[in-house]
Amino acid sequence: MRNSYLDQEAAIRKVGRGYEILKELQSLLQLKSRKGEEVVNTQELAEPLLREGLQALNYALGIMRSGVSTVGVKSQNTVLESVVSSDTNHRTENDRGKRKRLGENSWTTDTTMPYDDGHQWRKYGDKKIIATNLSRGYFRCTYKDQGCEAKKLVQQTSNSDPHLFKVTYINTHTCNFHKTISPSSPLQPSSFSLIEPDSGVNQMLHLQECKPSRPQLLNQGSCSSDAILTDTFTNASVVERNCEWDLDSLLRDLIGFASEDFLQI
DNA sequence: AGCCTTTGACCAGCG
DNA sequence: TCGCTGGTCAAAGGC
Numbered sequence: 001m002r003n004s005y006l007d008q009e010a011a012i013r014k015v016g017r018g019y020e021i022l023k024e025l026q027s028l029l030q031l032k033s034r035k036g037e038e039v040v041n042t043q044e045l046a047e048p049l050l051r052e053g054l055q056a057l058n059y060a061l062g063i064m065r066s067g068v069s070t071v072g073v074k075s076q077n078t079v080l081e082s083v084v085s086s087d088t089n090h091r092t093e094n095d096r097g098k099r100k101r102l103g104e105n106s107w108t109t110d111t112t113m114p115y116d117d118g119h120q121w122r123k124y125g126d127k128k129i130i131a132t133n134l135s136r137g138y139f140r141c142t143y144k145d146q147g148c149e150a151k152k153l154v155q156q157t158s159n160s161d162p163h164l165f166k167v168t169y170i171n172t173h174t175c176n177f178h179k180t181i182s183p184s185s186p187l188q189p190s191s192f193s194l195i196e197p198d199s200g201v202n203q204m205l206h207l208q209e210c211k212p213s214r215p216q217l218l219n220q221g222s223c224s225s226d227a228i229l230t231d232t233f234t235n236a237s238v239v240e241r242n243c244e245w246d247l248d249s250l251l252r253d254l255i256g257f258a259s260e261d262f263l264q265i
Numbered sequence: 266a267g268c269c270t271t272t273g274a275c276c277a278g279c280g
Numbered sequence: 281t282c283g284c285t286g287g288t289c290a291a292a293g294g295c
């Protein structure tokens with residue numbers, strides 16, 4: 001049972017922490033706007049804070065939403081695009097009891113587009129699912145040869161909405177590889193170098209992919225059909241434009257969101 | 266050269 | 281046991 005009293009306690013702590021971090025971040029940005037030209041790479045300072053705040057809130061959301069719904073909520077913010085749902089039961093009516101067991105060490109998340117979770121994945125298969133007539137991509141960690149058993153399955157969940165994907169993660173990463181922030185590419189809010197590589201929370205934190213990517217690098221959850229691929233790229237470029245954040249207004253939204261949740265608990 | 270995706274074949278779980 | 285279908289393998293070709 002995920003919604004135990006202890007889980008609620010954990011969720012409260014996480015939301016509280018996220019709220020503190022976002023307030024801190026807001027102060028940082030206000031300081032920046034007062035000092036005018038004296039902008040000392042604020043994004044570099046803000047990024048770890050924002051990441052930690054989102055991580056805390058996402059973790060809390062995961063707890064609060066588990067057992068309630070397995071359908072992801074599309075956020076208006078591009079950052080909080082996906083919502084984690086617990087993998088308590090993979091058998092839906094469409095599964096018709098024919099799914100192989102994914103094991104306990106798996107979880108799913110819904111997203112409106114492929115995102116960068118900070119790990120490198122290699123596609124090893126693609127299957128058209130008969131029941132839904134949709135494709136499912138099979139990915140495993142690039143560092144499988146180093147013993148990392150992490151996998152993920154990316155499936156388009158709807159014919160009518162080509163931008164909605166269900167991503168299933170199987171096993172956590174045991175490899176030490178993680179993306180690092182490159183000085184030459186400042187616009188990479190999806191970098192995760194400061195996060196514990198193997199933590200479950202890390203796996204649940206999904207920021208939008210904002211860096212330009214070539215088709216071959218679309219291993220974050222592409223589907224095989226050209227149509228979907230094209231759609232995905234179209235969507236990705238839209239998000240890329242959106243990633244020129246109005247950080248301040250985004251923060252106000254996030255803090256508003258955090259305090260609302262905080263009060264409701 | 267090395268790593269990637271694609272894709273058909275094969276394996277295995279389930280009714 | 282058989283057939284269906286999801287999951288994985290591996291060869292081929294591309295970048």
